[in-house]
Amino acid sequence: MSKSAIFKRQPLRAGIISWQLAQTFWVGGLWLLHFVMLPALDKIGLAPLLIEAIAETLNPLLVGFAAFCALLQLLVLWPVVGLRGLWRDTRGQLLLTVLAMALVYFGVREWAPQAMRWLLFNYLVLALCGLLLVLQPVPGSRAR
Template identity: 60%
Template sequence: MRPLPAGAIIWQLAQTLWVGGLVLLHLATLAVLDQTGLAPLFIDQFANRASALLVGFAAACAVLQLVVLVRAERVSSLWLDLRGQLLSTALLSSAVYYVLRHWFAEALHWQLLSYLVLALSGLLLVLQPVPGRGRRAR
């Protein structure tokens, strides 16, 4: 088996960090904190700050993955390839999350929806092949 190129390693590492972090926060960490009996206000404050940090980190990793995708494939893969579309969706939902957080702070359900769209696009991205390996985009 030949070694992975640097772009493929960067792609997989960035994807593991941001998708895993988003899923881990809401499916594991917050559930465990809720079961420990901590004060609900503390859990809400922790979730609020951790979510904001993770959305920013996810956006930075998605930009990094976009760069890897463009270098491995071509610029048109941003809109023709499903990986580019999913990464664009992730960036758009990250931007919507921060717009809602800054200007419409009371719209918590919409913030959660944009967070879930970000996580879902990341989970669907996990199912796609790494750029430069597997099938090539058209």
């Protein structure tokens, strides 16, 4: 006697969907702001101080959103690879790097707000980690 199809172990579709959605929002948002929106505002002739004010307002919001989404992605990854696997898996390492960089970003922003190059470096590391994360397989998919 065979079991019903409802008892077969299926991958967690909600986890896969939330992983992809969170990744799309935070990685796409970081890249879109820095490499599309700000240069486009400069190209259309907006005042440089206004562009800088827009960047100073939106950058922390996107870094905080990236940290939140990375935390969500860690929660999706954790049941798949386990707690020890978070340190060994490339996706886990990238997500932990994103959280660390976001923490450093807000620390530098609080204690040394004049260190604009360091803030830009943190932002670009976040964007690069996001890009590398996009190249990794989704947890729970059969690609691994």
